[in-house]
Amino acid sequence: MTALSDDDIGRGLAGLPSWGLAGGQIVTDYRFEDFPQAVAFVVRVAFAAEAADHHPDLDVRYNHVRVALSTHSAGGVTAKDLELAAAIEAMARR
Numbered sequence: 001m002t003a004l005s006d007d008d009i010g011r012g013l014a015g016l017p018s019w020g021l022a023g024g025q026i027v028t029d030y031r032f033e034d035f036p037q038a039v040a041f042v043v044r045v046a047f048a049a050e051a052a053d054h055h056p057d058l059d060v061r062y063n064h065v066r067v068a069l070s071t072h073s074a075g076g077v078t079a080k081d082l083e084l085a086a087a088i089e090a091m092a093r094r
Helices: 006-013 035-051 079-092
Strands: 020-022 025-031 057-061 064-069
Touching (some): 006 020
Antiparallel strands (some): 020 025, 057 064
């Protein structure tokens, strides 16, 4: 899998408006009512990520979850990251 160009990443993020490119990763932040909801979301993301054999960086701060994706072996953002971002976004909307 090869890293995408910034233009390709921008096109891939067009349907994911809450996501952006920062520091060689695609990132987003989610806020929940409370800590248990934030952790429940992280658990759902963990199962989807494991099924995709891809593992995002997840940072939980009370009711706030930051998600960052890149493919370390490719040295940047790949199509696999965009696919998982779309799945995570769908989970956040539930």
